[in-house]
Every structure is written in structure tokens, then in C-alpha cells.
Amino acid sequence: MxxxxxxxxxxxxxxxxxxxxxxxxxxxxxxxxxxxxxxxxxxxxxxxxxxxxxxxxxxxxxxxxxxxxxxxxxxxxxxxxxxxxxxxxxxxxxxxxxxxxxxxxxxxxxxxxxxxxxxxxxxxxxxxxxxxxxxxxxxxxxxxxxxxxxxxxxxxxxLGFRNNNCLGCVKGGQGYWNKTREVHPEVFKRMADFEKEKGYTVLKNADSSPLYLHDLDPKAGHYPSEMAVECGIFCELAEQDIEAGK
Ligand code: SF4
Structure with missing residues (x-):
């Protein structure tokens, strides 16, 4: 054991x-x-x-x-x-x-x-x-x-992030991505360019249409009040539940 x-x-x-x-x-x-x-x-x-x-x-x-x-x-x-x-x-x-x-x-x-x-x-x-x-x-x-x-x-x-996830975590919200733009501009640009190349996005507008990082208002979102992003066993469990329709 x-x-x-x-x-x-x-x-x-x-x-x-x-x-x-x-x-x-x-x-x-x-x-x-x-x-x-x-x-x-x-x-x-x-x-x-x-x-x-x-x-x-x-x-x-x-x-x-x-x-x-x-x-x-x-x-x-x-x-x-x-x-x-x-x-x-x-x-x-x-x-x-x-x-x-x-x-x-x-x-x-x-x-x-x-x-x-x-x-x-x-x-x-x-x-x-x-x-x-x-x-x-x-x-x-x-x-x-x-x-x-x-x-x-x-x-x-x-640097003021609430977790030690990947730089440019795809689970982050608008405030998180604006903080990433400020602190790690090269990371923001890499993901923004990648989105354009692939045609799919990390963020969505309120009506669920794609929101490209290149179009994100630099004042949008408020990182301190966004939910902390988890990337571990509990988020895997939540994802299993969603897949199973629970
Ligand atoms: S969800 Fe996890 S693996 Fe994916 S970008 Fe975020 S921290 Fe990285």
C-alpha cells in the first residue's frame, strides 16, 4: 500500500x-x-x-x-x-x-x-x-x-491571483482575463490570437454568443468578486455530475 x-x-x-x-x-x-x-x-x-x-x-x-x-x-x-x-x-x-x-x-x-x-x-x-x-x-x-x-x-x-492555476486559465471570467491582460500581457495576447485562429472563445457574452478576448472591454468584470477558479478533483467531480445530468 x-x-x-x-x-x-x-x-x-x-x-x-x-x-x-x-x-x-x-x-x-x-x-x-x-x-x-x-x-x-x-x-x-x-x-x-x-x-x-x-x-x-x-x-x-x-x-x-x-x-x-x-x-x-x-x-x-x-x-x-x-x-x-x-x-x-x-x-x-x-x-x-x-x-x-x-x-x-x-x-x-x-x-x-x-x-x-x-x-x-x-x-x-x-x-x-x-x-x-x-x-x-x-x-x-x-x-x-x-x-x-x-x-x-x-x-x-x-501578483494578486487567488490561485496558482495556469497563466491564462480558461475557467476565468472577464475580470480575471482583464487582470491577466494587465499582469501577463503576453499570455493574454497568446490566448486572444489563438481564439481568432481557432474560431472558438474562452468567454461568452450575456446572450451566450462568443466574446473574443480581442474584443473584451478592458474595464469589464471585477476579478475580486468573481468566483475563485478551481482546477482539481472537485471540479472533476462537478464535471462528472454535469455530464451525467445530475
Ligand atoms: S482549467 Fe486547469 S488545466 Fe485548464 S487552464 Fe485552467 S488551471 Fe489550467
Whole structure:
């Protein structure tokens, strides 16, 4: 039996991994690499490896060379039932690595208790160790624990993003994309040009017609009040529900 901790280059998964290691059991630490994440994630991962005293196994979907653009080249970017990038670059990679007997550590915090409960109800076969919830830890607590450990947060947090997703995440709203235009103009341009080339878009107008990033009003949206974008096991679960018509 293995215990696998899913490290995501986020603060919570780093603290969950450290706590699991502190229990004295051997832990396999795994990370699904995506090309479009911030380059500072490589620094954060190395800092965490030192903190853990152990290497992290880096996984990737080689068919798509770990890139969301290679996924979008062959699929749409967003469908009513979710994003093909999450499925191809995270879910499939995780499933390929998983063993049915694995115990799995996910970095979910007490704010996410109801979602963990729901996940466990729907996936009785998956042995989940919700270690942050057992310890009553919040996202803020995890940020504090990393700061106390002297580990600099990943750059995306410092730039004011609320998660450490890909730069230019296709699940972001208008405010998110305007923030991306301001902070990472090259990322905005790449996606805007890609949309024009392919003829499909990340954003939609209120009447569901396509809204090309090139046409996005720079004042549209308000990033702080938009829903936080998730790209992990819970959004996979939500997508499964949508596909099943639940
Ligand atoms: S973070 Fe966004 S763009 Fe990246 S894989 Fe997840 S949903 Fe796709």
C-alpha cells in the first residue's frame, strides 16, 4: 500500500504533504506538471522538496506535452460540461499513476469540508486522507505555516491571483482575463490570437454568443468578486455530475 500526496504547487497541498510526512509514514509525493503554470512554480517546488526532505515525482501528459494549447488544438477550450485541459492534463495523469490500494492526500482545508464529504460519498473506492481538515486548518493557516517555514509563496499569489492555476486559465471570467491582460500581457495576447485562429472563445457574452478576448472591454468584470477558479478533483467531480445530468 502506498500513500500518495498530490502536490499542486499551492500552499495547502504543500502543508498537507508536510503534515503527512510528519506522521512518519513513507509518502510518495506526486505533481501533475502543466507547461502554462508560472515559471516560479519550479522554484517553489524545489523549496518544498528541501522542506520535505524528499523529491517530488513530476508527472505529465506526454501526448499533449503537458500543454493546454496542445489540448485545445485538438478539442474545444470549454464545454458546458467542463474543460478538456483539466481532464487530459490532471485527471488522466492522476488516474494513470494511481493504484487501487493507494491512500491519497489532497490539500483541502476546513472551508472545503462539505466538498470532501461529498467526494468521499461519491467515491467510496478512493481512500482519502483529508489531513488538513482533521487538523482544522484553513487556507490562511497554510499560508502562515509556509511563511513560518521561510518558504516564499508562489509568484501568482504575490501578483494578486487567488490561485496558482495556469497563466491564462480558461475557467476565468472577464475580470480575471482583464487582470491577466494587465499582469501577463503576453499570455493574454497568446490566448486572444489563438481564439481568432481557432474560431472558438474562452468567454461568452450575456446572450451566450462568443466574446473574443480581442474584443473584451478592458474595464469589464471585477476579478475580486468573481468566483475563485478551481482546477482539481472537485471540479472533476462537478464535471462528472454535469455530464451525467445530475
Ligand atoms: S488551471 Fe485552467 S487552464 Fe489550467 S488545466 Fe486547469 S482549467 Fe485548464
Amino acid at each position: 502506498r500513500t500518495v500526496s498530490w502536490f499542486s504547487c499551492g500552499a495547502a497541498s504543500a502543508v498537507a504533504t508536510k503534515l503527512a510526512l510528519s506522521e512518519g509514514e513513507p509518502i510518495t509525493i506526486a505533481y501533475c506538471h502543466i507547461e502554462e503554470e508560472h515559471s516560479d512554480n519550479a522554484r517553489f517546488l524545489k523549496d518544498c522538496e528541501k522542506w520535505f526532505g524528499q523529491e517530488i515525482v513530476i508527472l505529465q501528459n506526454d501526448f499533449y506535452k503537458g500543454s493546454i494549447y496542445n489540448v485545445f488544438d485538438k478539442n474545444y477550450m470549454r464545454t458546458p460540461s467542463g474543460s478538456p485541459c483539466t481532464r487530459s492534463l490532471k485527471k488522466q495523469v492522476r488516474e494513470k499513476f494511481e493504484l487501487p490500494t493507494d491512500r491519497q492526500v489532497f490539500g483541502y482545508t476546513v472551508e472545503e469540508l462539505h466538498r470532501v464529504d461529498r467526494f468521499i460519498d461519491a467515491n467510496a473506492q478512493v481512500d482519502v486522507w483529508p489531513i488538513l481538515i482533521e487538523r482544522g486548518l484553513t487556507k490562511e493557516d497554510c499560508l502562515g505555516i509556509l511563511a513560518n517555514a521561510g518558504i516564499d509563496l508562489p509568484m501568482q499569489y504575490k
